[in-house]
Amino acid sequence: MDIEKARFNMIQQQIRPWEVLDPEVLKLLSVVKREDFVPTEYKDLAFTDVELPLLAKGDPSQTMLEPRVEARMLQEVAVKNTDTVLEIGAGGGYMAALLAAKAEFVYTVDIEPALVDMARQNLARAGVANVSVDLGDAAQGWSLYAPYDVIVISASLPFVPETILRSLKVGGRLVAVVGEAPAMHMQLITRTDEDAFTTVNVLETSVAPLINARQRDKFVF
Numbered sequence: 001m002d003i004e005k006a007r008f009n010m011i012q013q014q015i016r017p018w019e020v021l022d023p024e025v026l027k028l029l030s031v032v033k034r035e036d037f038v039p040t041e042y043k044d045l046a047f048t049d050v051e052l053p054l055l056a057k058g059d060p061s062q063t064m065l066e067p068r069v070e071a072r073m074l075q076e077v078a079v080k081n082t083d084t085v086l087e088i089g090a091g092g093g094y095m096a097a098l099l100a101a102k103a104e105f106v107y108t109v110d111i112e113p114a115l116v117d118m119a120r121q122n123l124a125r126a127g128v129a130n131v132s133v134d135l136g137d138a139a140q141g142w143s144l145y146a147p148y149d150v151i152v153i154s155a156s157l158p159f160v161p162e163t164i165l166r167s168l169k170v171g172g173r174l175v176a177v178v179g180e181a182p183a184m185h186m187q188l189i190t191r192t193d194e195d196a197f198t199t200v201n202v203l204e205t206s207v208a209p210l211i212n213a214r215q216r217d218k219f220v221f
Contacts, residue, residue: 001044003035006046006047007029007030007034007047008030009047010029010034010047010067011026011029011030014049014066014067014068015029015067015068015071015072017068018068018071018072018203019072020068020071020072020075021075022075024102025071025074025075028074028098028101028102029067029071029098031101032094032097032098032101032126033126034046034047034067034094035047036122036125036126037064037091037092037093037094037097037122037126038052038054038064038092038094039052039053039054039092039118047067049066049067049068050066051063051064051065051066051207051208052064054091054092054115054118055112055114055115062091062112062115062208062211063091063208064091064092064094065091065095065154065207066207069177069186069205069207070094070095070098070154072186072202072203073095073152073154073175073186074095074098074099074102076173076175076186076188076202077150077152077173077174077175077188078173079099079102079103079149079150080102080103080149081102081103081104082104082149083102083103083104083149083150084103084104084105084106084107084145084148084149084150085099085100085103085105085106085107085148085149085150085151085152086106086107086108086109086138086142086145086146086148086150086151086152086167087099087106087107087108087109087151087152087153087154088108088109088138088139088142088151088152088153088154088155088164088210089108089109089110089138089153089154089155089210090108090109090110090115090116090119090133090154091110091115091119091154092115092118092119092122093108093118093119093120093122093123093126093128093131093133094122095108095152095154096108096119096123096128096131096133097122097123097126097128097131099131099150099152100123100128100130100131101128103130103149103150104130105130105131105132106130106131106132107131107132107134107142107144107145107148108131108132108133108134109133109134109135109136109138109142110133110134110135110136111135111136111137111138111139111211111212112211113135116133116134116135119133120133137211137212139157139161139210139211139212139213139214140161140163140164140214141161141163141164141166141167142167143163143167146167147167147168147169147172148167148168148169148172149168149169149171149172149173150172150173150174151164151167151168151172151173151174151175151176152174152175152176153174153175153176153177153210155177155207155208155209155210155211155213156176156177156178156179156184156206156207156208156209156210156213157176157177157178157209157210157213157214158178158179158180158213158214158215158216159178159214159216160174160176160178160187160189161214165189165191165197168189168191169191170191170192170193170194171190171191171192172190172191173188173189173190174187174188174189174190174191175187175188175189175202176189177205177206177207181206182206183204184204184205184206184207185201185202185203185204185205186201186202186203186204186205187199187200187201187202188200188202
């Protein structure tokens with residue numbers, strides 16, 4: 001397979017049509033080698049428009065987001081070089097690598113020990129030094145390094161818990177896929193002051209759920 005041609009086609013045929021037009025984001029997608037962050041058995045599928053399994057034997061509980069979803073999330077949060085970023089759901093470390101190329105520092109957290117090890121190894125091989133990979137359950141947030149300028153949730157959840165929203169700095173941005181299948185939206189949430197947030201529905205999509213994400217209370221009749 002011609003890796004560079006596959007990367008070019010991914011950007012032109014999947015990502016640009018999703019209105020990812022920021023030249024800095026597009027450049028990053030060319031420079032950060034996505035194929036280096038997927039399991040060996042899926043390297044030939046690194047540029048396809050699907051969620052890729054990250055654990056052994058194709059376990060569907062942990063996946064790598066589609067390239068277009070990652071790219072649009074990266075564009076929406078508009079990371080600056082002074083930003084401290086939290087990513088919930090480290091996966092193989094690819095999104096953390098993209099964020100780290102724009103941010104001052106990235107904290108990424110995963111509940112799965114095998115993925116924490118994978119992300120650490122992948123990031124080290126890629127020479128990414130401004131990322132810390134932590135093991136833990138961040139479904140309700142990760143207060144250890146809060147507050148954050150940017151939060152990226154690399155999975156879906158029914159709603160964004162208040163504990164996560166409150167860990168944003170004023171002016172901070174959060175991007176996540178919110179809702180329940182089949183009605184999910186990528187949302188950009190901005191903290192406008194101590195007690196106010198604005199939410200923009202960016203687009204409709206559907207991605208795998210965040211493990212241990214808080215569920216909405218069910219009405220009982």
